[in-house]
Amino acid sequence: MILNPESEVLETLAKSILLAARTAPKAKGVDDIITALVEKDDIEILASTMEKLAEEKGEGFAFLKRDAGNLRNAGVTVLIGVKASGAAGLNCGACGFATCKEMLNAKKVETEFNGPNCMLKYADLGIAVGAAAAKAKDFCIDNRVMYSVGAAARVSGLLDADVVFGIPLSVTGKNVFFDRK
Template identity: 40%
Template sequence: MMQNALQMVAELMALSAKTAPKSLGQDYVEIKIVSGEDLNRLAEQMEQYGRKTGKVNFDRDAANVRQSAAVLLLALKENKPLGLNCGACGFSRCDELTSQEGPEFVGPLCAWRVIDLGIALGSAVKTASILNADNRVMYRAGVVARQMGLISGAIVVGVPIAAYSKNIYFDRPARS
């Protein structure tokens, strides 16, 4: 029963992300819910990535993903500048913004598109909170989900959700 409830929470989080306001009303946010075997594959790949790169806490976050009912993935599917020529990305004009693949994500990115992704993310986690589902915004889950091809986009963020007597995403030891 709890798994069904959490799947519904994930779907409602996706709805909140989808309907969140976006610049110029243009939707460049990609959304996917990962559960079941894909969830286990994501956790395994997170552990492997941490070992391969020597980056810390991928194993810790992988353990949380493995204990979760689902992970909501949000991605900026296309880095199409807004056209304001505001310079927030580091370029004077939007047509000068050229992105390239970095070690984990594409960058630089249009700041307004990243803000759109952040608003969608905030809307999703607000929904989880209202529905009493424990959640945690995870950069590491996004990195590996993108590398695995679970979702495509310039930048990806993962939000695992769970329901236990104690929130599993807190009191986690940071490793150095």
């Protein structure tokens, strides 16, 4: 008899969750999505970076420390990011610039994220993250989409992308992401 075997399958299911992100629709069919399964050794790098960011950013960012605790308590974590290869070429203005050329020539801002980028690339990222979270829910896996994990992935250099979100996954009797303080 194998007691509590559900945790043994979590990594395999995480790969299926990333599959949902990969196959999510993309604007103009251009796939600039980057996915990653965080290895155990990298969890502490991310959590420590989150705590360091909380200190650096100051008041209003204590949630980064809380999220670091959630990350450490999760069974597995996935990262989903976008590394924009350009713009959609629609001159839609959603990025804040009149033309795609203006946005592409603008000086990039490097903080937790790298921008500006084409708004449709951000939409692609949101659709991919939503597909991943939905697939996790389909598998009855507790999860939480976290800006903080993605920011730490970029700042620590673990994922080369412009914008990243992390989704810690947990299969315990009590959702570790529910009673967050």
